[in-house]
Amino acid sequence: MPSVIVEVAYHSNAEDALALQDPVFREASMKGVEKGYRLWREGKGCSPLKIDPIATIRVAAGQSRVVDLAFAGFPQYPVVIETKNLGCPPGWKCTDGAVTLADADTKPAQITLRCENAGSAPIFWNTRMVDDDGVKSPPVRHIVQCVRGSGMDVSQAVYQDDEGAATARRLT
Numbered sequence: 355m356p357s358v359i360v361e362v363a364y365h366s367n368a369e370d371a372l373a374l375q376d377p378v379f380r381e382a383s384m385k386g387v388e389k390g391y392r393l394w395r396e397g398k399g400c401s402p403l404k405i406d407p408i409a410t411i412r413v414a415a416g417q418s419r420v421v422d423l424a425f426a427g428f429p430q431y432p433v434v435i436e437t438k439n440l441g442c443p444p445g446w447k448c449t450d451g452a453v454t455l456a457d458a459d460t461k462p463a464q465i466t467l468r469c470e471n472a473g474s475a476p477i478f479w480n481t482r483m484v485d486d487d488g489v490k491s492p493p494v495r496h497i498v499q500c501v502r503g504s505g506m507d508v509s510q511a512v513y514q515d516d517e518g519a520a521t522a523r524r525l526t
Contacts, residue, residue, distance in 0.1 A: 429485035
């Protein structure tokens with residue numbers, strides 16, 4: 355029969371003793387234990403929650419595009435996908451967003467990226483996932499390039515790696 359010993363903190367350690375008095379710490383610790391057991395029972399590994407890089411997209415002024423969001427890990431549903439603005443041109447309107455995925459059958463995960471302004475400029479965003487246990491993926495930085503006119507030539511896309519460096523790739 356499988357068994358496990360879980361050591362969350364030590365009473366003899368001053369910092370641990372303080373943490374053990376905090377109900378938030380105790381709840382988070384037990385959620386971690388439960389999640390570890392659940393993943394083991396389901397035959398899943400313990401993979402960090404992580405969103406794949408999001409390509410820079412071109413969106414015509416006043417339009418929007420739906421983007422598939424690929425991710426790794428085994429989140430506890432419901433999951434919230436949060437998109438936060440990092441740099442909005444002066445005088446423009448840039449609205450943060452959140453999408454809730456009710457269950458794992460909501461595939462693919464998608465977000466809608468908009469260009470709510472009349473000009474042409476890049477808008478910088480961070481997107482992350484937060485699962486029902488409070489597990490947060492690292493944010494993924496990406497760009498929406500707002501353009502005048504139709505702006506839908508997507509033969510070139512820019513991808514960002516984990517460090518935020520941009521590389522261009524031709525789509526085929």
